[in-house]
Amino acid sequence: MCGIVGLFLKDKTLEPQLGAMLTDMLITMTDRGPDSAGIAIYGPVGDQAKLTVQSDNPDADFQTLAEDLADVLTSPVSLGRNDTHAVLSMANDKVSAARQALRELRPGLRIMSDGDAIEIYKEVGLPREVAERFQLTSMSGSHGIGHTRMATESAVTTEGAHPFNTGADQCLVHNGSLSNHNALRRKLMREGVRIESMNDTEVGAAYLTWKMQNGATLGEALESSLHDLDGFFTFVVGTKDGFGVVRDPIACKPAVMAETDQYVAFGSEYRALVKLPGIEDARVWEPEPATVYFWSH
Amino acid sequence: MQSYDVAEQGLRGLNAALQAQSTETNQTQWQVQNPKGSHAIAVGLDAPIEVTVKGSTGYYCAGMNQQATVRVEGSVGPGVAENMMSGTVIVEGDASQYAGATGHGGLLVIKGNASSRCGISMKGIDIVVHGNIGHMSAFMAQAGTLVVCGDAGDALGDSLYEARLFVRGSVRSLGADCIEKEMRPEHLTLLADLLERAGADAKPEEFKRYGSARQLYNFDVDNAAEY
Numbered sequence: 001m002c003g004i005v006g007l008f009l010k011d012k013t014l015e016p017q018l019g020a021m022l023t024d025m026l027i028t029m030t031d032r033g034p035d036s037a038g039i040a041i042y043g044p045v046g047d048q049a050k051l052t053v054q055s056d057n058p059d060a061d062f063q064t065l066a067e068d069l070a071d072v073l074t075s076p077v078s079l080g081r082n083d084t085h086a087v088l089s090m091a092n093d094k095v096s097a098a099r100q101a102l103r104e105l106r107p108g109l110r111i112m113s114d115g116d117a118i119e120i121y122k123e124v125g126l127p128r129e130v131a132e133r134f135q136l137t138s139m140s141g142s143h144g145i146g147h148t149r150m151a152t153e154s155a156v157t158t159e160g161a162h163p164f165n166t167g168a169d170q171c172l173v174h175n176g177s178l179s180n181h182n183a184l185r186r187k188l189m190r191e192g193v194r195i196e197s198m199n200d201t202e203v204g205a206a207y208l209t210w211k212m213q214n215g216a217t218l219g220e221a222l223e224s225s226l227h228d229l230d231g232f233f234t235f236v237v238g239t240k241d242g243f244g245v246v247r248d249p250i251a252c253k254p255a256v257m258a259e260t261d262q263y264v265a266f267g268s269e270y271r272a273l274v275k276l277p278g279i280e281d282a283r284v285w286e287p288e289p290a291t292v293y294f295w296s297h
Numbered sequence: 298m299q300s301y302d303v304a305e306q307g308l309r310g311l312n313a314a315l316q317a318q319s320t321e322t323n324q325t326q327w328q329v330q331n332p333k334g335s336h337a338i339a340v341g342l343d344a345p346i347e348v349t350v351k352g353s354t355g356y357y358c359a360g361m362n363q364q365a366t367v368r369v370e371g372s373v374g375p376g377v378a379e380n381m382m383s384g385t386v387i388v389e390g391d392a393s394q395y396a397g398a399t400g401h402g403g404l405l406v407i408k409g410n411a412s413s414r415c416g417i418s419m420k421g422i423d424i425v426v427h428g429n430i431g432h433m434s435a436f437m438a439q440a441g442t443l444v445v446c447g448d449a450g451d452a453l454g455d456s457l458y459e460a461r462l463f464v465r466g467s468v469r470s471l472g473a474d475c476i477e478k479e480m481r482p483e484h485l486t487l488l489a490d491l492l493e494r495a496g497a498d499a500k501p502e503e504f505k506r507y508g509s510a511r512q513l514y515n516f517d518v519d520n521a522a523e524y
Contacts, residue, residue: 251413251432254375254393270374271334271355284353284372286393286412289432 002162002175003029003148004255006236006243006266007276008295012142014262014277019139023131025265025272026146030127032175032268033148036161037130038122040171040238041144045116049095051088052112052119053102054158058084061106072101083133084158085112085121092116095168110159115169117141117240122161142297145238145266147173153181153200160197164205167212169240174201175268176232176253184228204229208237222246222292236266242296251289258282264295299324303338304331311338318344320364334374339367342384359386362403378405381422394431397424400441406495413450416443419460425495435462436472444491446499454507458514462507463488465499474513478506 005025009015019041026037055061058081066079066088073094080087090098095114102109113120121134127148131137147162154160163171178184181200184207189195193206207228211221218239225235226249234253237244245266247255258265258273260282267273270284287293301311311329318324327348332338336355339348342365350358353371360379369377372390381400388396391409398414400422407415407424413431416424421440429447436452438460448466455472461484462475471477488501 249432252394256393269334269355270353270372271336274333280352285391289413 001032001150001152003032003268003272004173004175004234004236004266005029005146005268005272006144006238006245008143008243008264009262010264011262015142016140018141018144020137021276022144022146023136024275025267026127026131026136026148028272028275029146029148029268033150034126035151035156036122036124036149036158037127037147038120038149038161038163038173039131039134039136039144039146040113040118040120040163040173041136041139041141042117042169042238042240043119043139043141045240046089047092048089049092049114049116050119051090051095051098051102051114052085052121053088053106054085054110054112054122055106055108056084056158057108058086061109062086065106068105069098069101072105073097082121082135084123085134087119111165113163113165113171115240118165118169118171118238120163120165120171122147122163123158124156124161142241143238143243145171145173145236145243152177154198157197159202160199162201163238164202166205166209166237169238170208170218171238172201172205172208173236174204175234176248178204178229178231178233180230200231204233204235218244219292219294226290234268239294239296242294244292244294245287246292247287247289249290255287256284257287257293258284298326298328300328300330302330303335304333308335308337312340315339315342315346315348315365318342318346320344322346332371336374339365342367345384353390362386372409377407378403378422381405391428392426396426397422400424402441404491404494406497408496410447416441416460419443423491425491425497427495427497429466432469433472435460435475438462442487442491444488444495444497444504446497454509456513457507457509459509461487463504464507465504468505468507471507474510475507476510478508480504480506 070077162173178200181203208221234247329350332352334355340360343363347366350369355374357376359367362384363382366385368387375393378386381403383403387406392407392411395414396411397405405424407426410428411430415430415434417436419438419441425444432450435454439458442461445464449468452472454475485501
């Protein structure tokens with residue numbers, strides 16, 4: 001069992017409250033996932049790319065990181081620290097070089113996300129504690145996805161928490177369990193895909209990334225996941241300008257959607273949505289099995 | 298009229314109060330405020346009381362019901378009226394998966410749509426859905442009647458035993474051992490009664506009947522060598 005929440009704002013005046021609204025939804029889903037929590041938030045797009053990184057030793061790792069990275073890239077880098085995470089901002093064409101350089105400079109660092117808009121924050125702990133340490137309530141943005149994890153397939157660790165980054169400005173969260181992840185992991189690793197944990201969802205994320213690197217759109221990658229992934233899943237994917245939902249054909253993992261003039265919201269349970277403005281009059285429905293849905297700006 | 302606010306007074310208190318009602322209770326009318334999607338609202342009731350829930354609920358609303366009438370003025374999460382024994386449960390909105398699962402008796406009315414596995418393993422309950430139902434509905438259904446005024450999803454009645462299924466609209470596919478059957482006068486009578494009790498504006502003649510071909514669960518001597 002896990003909990004998923006998602007919120008896509010149509011009404012720009014709500015953007016300063018995105019973090020607060022998502023945090024409420026996330027904490028409501030604690031019963032479904034008390035092990036760890038994470039959030040992907042899509043903030044304003046500037047003229048720089050953002051790499052969000054995480055460290056188990058943030059004091060040591062982050063202290064001179066911006067300078068060290070700037071030296072290697074010969075291009076300015078700025079760092080904004082948020083607890084165990086930091087957002088590195090740099091020129092758009094420096095991202096892949098920065099990924100390479102970080103492996104040398106700080107081998108213990110984990111890259112949570114990269115993109116123009118996305119920032120991913122995730123840690124072990126109760127959703128309320130995770131939300132507080134990153135001050136999620138103060139974040140603003142156009143849309144975001146959150147996940148509360150009850151681990152079934154692999155250890156309770158930061159890298160086992162969701163969301164998973166699947167490409168620039170893209171992420172995946174999962175409720176369910178994949179049963180063919182070992183075979184698929186071996187196949188993807190033979191194809192040269194980097195997979196770092198024994199987690200089933202990381203394989204799902206790597207699968208989508210691999211499909212898209214081979215020319216598929218996100219929608220096509222999700223469609224083919226219905227054939228290639230065995231197991232139970234409700235996936236929510238975040239993109240630069242919106243989010244998508246797909247459930248496996250059996251669809252036993254719950255999903256509720258709500259739409260008003262102001263937002264489109266996703267929750268594993270209706271409970272997660274009850275504090276949203278105007279929910280009483282929202283159109284509320286369950287996404288159909290084996291059907292890919294997208295909302296975008 | 299007794300009124301109970303779940304947000305202020307808590308869920309356990311609600312079920313304790315409702316379950317404490319005896320067959321002779323004078324407190325027969327209950328109103329439940331602010332359910333806010335909570336799970337297990339009005340479960341395990343066993344008295345002829347009427348409970349109105351003013352909003353949408355989460356999992357297992359009105360589960361294990363006996364005698365009581367529970368009306369939800371909203372939608373319900375998974376497992377509404379699960380294992381109901383008797384009484385009536387009415388949902389004004391939609392129902393999530395496995396509505397009425399394993400129910401032994403009583404009447405479940407869903408005025409909107411029900412999603413997957415509606416009536417799974419039903420054992421005598423009557424279910425009337427005004428809208429559509431999702432895939433794998435009435436899976437391994439043993440007894441009782443499922444009436445669908447709209448359409449049915451994939452694999453309707455898979456591995457069906459002796460439950461009776463009536464669908465007015467289309468059926469995307471039938472499950473293993475489920476077949477369309479002849480509509481006889483006694484079925485029209487049964488349907489007319491259920492539709493009236495469920496407040497559904499549909500004519501019995503518009504429905505088709507589906508049931509078990511009885512090939513899957515009966516021993517066939519020609520297959521003796523397989524055992």
